[in-house]
Amino acid sequence: MPLDKLSVNRDGFSSKFGIIAAAAGSAIGLGNIWRFPYIAGQGGGAAFIIVYAIFIIFIGMSCMLVEFVIGRRSQRDVIGAFQTLSPGKPWFLSGWLATVTITLIFAFYSVVFGWTLDYLIKSVLNSFSGMSPNEITSVFGNTTSQIFRPLIYTFIGIALTVLVVMGGVQKGIEKCAKILMPILFLFLIILVIRSVTLPGSSKGLLFLFKPDFSKLTGNTILTALGQAFFTLSLGVGTMVTYGSYIKKKEKLASTVVYTCILNSCVSILAGIAIFPAVFSFGISPEQGPGLAFVTLPNIFQQMFGGYFFGIIFFLLMTTAALTSTISMLEPLVAVTTEGLKVPRKKATIIIGIIIALISIPCSLSFGIMSGVKFMGMNFFEFLNYITANFGMTFVSLIFTVFVGWFLGSKTVKAELSNEGELKVGYYPVFMFLVRFVVPVAIVVVFLSGIGVI
């Protein structure tokens, strides 16, 4: 089908603010608020942040622009995009790999979304009131190891996502992001102010911003790269799909820059909201995944105004999670509606059910299935591991090689410059990064992470 025919009836984002809200909504998620602070804490604070920032600027931004180019040029879903841009060639297989990867990510991410909802309700009901620190710690294990309770919350999270995505790109996704993203920033600022005004908070800031280079190992560097991909929602077709909804007159490069800046701000602010509080209450900063669900509820219990700030924190996590799961569902819906011609509502519901089914073993990994190991990991950890280390990096590698070496310099330049209307002074740098730096960096960091180098 000719490109222009396809794009006429296509739903899409209506405004620049809408695009950035949706893209930033995808990027900003549990990865920023729950994962970033604890991996930065374990990876040497500022030392980790420096490496991570370099990856965001030189690799992440290029990869996001690559995805936008593929999406907007083709006006298609992640599989159809390659069938349109390079018909008869095997590139579309990367779209399949992206689709499988995002399905698995969505399934385990929903489980954490479920815990978040559970903790939001617990906070509203003031369930932690009067508990000792040990009791609060055991709540997390008791909550996640049950069979039905975490599953019900996981399903609620998936259902909320389905409801939004059913509404379509403009009336569902864009509208929701425009409302939720400003609220998210408001919540975050409230928490930052509370945290830095606690006595002894400067120790936390020092921890976050004072580099400890001894903690930088091959593994931490791989974690930083993995986090850069994960936090920018790269390597799974999300940004290809969102890119395909960006109008031809909008500027792709500036959208990337705004999205990455907003995303990095939230990660850093989340760190500032969390570590000063952690230090102020004399708790170890290297808590790991329990940071949000164990350490923080403890702190809220002891903090002046903790009831209120606890609710704000879990509301923040909920909004962050929802705009992200939306961006995991939409690429799958796009593949189904455009590739298989299934109507949107039906596609959304069917995919929601499939994700819910896969999320069951993920949730049970913390309870009755905790003994079931894959390469020494439970099912949840295993999915996290293969998607982060293989799926996303591998897909990004193929996307960049495609745009750098096969799509054609003219096409890429035409798409970035809106058919010659914009100046693209950054183009040679971008192309150099995409052709050489990004692929080499992905391969090197990947090999060192799995211990080959």
Ligand code: TRP
């Ligand atoms: N970026 C989100 C976060 O940091 C997670 C996310 C949303 C995501 N969509 C994605 C991750 C697509 C990978 C792929 O929490």
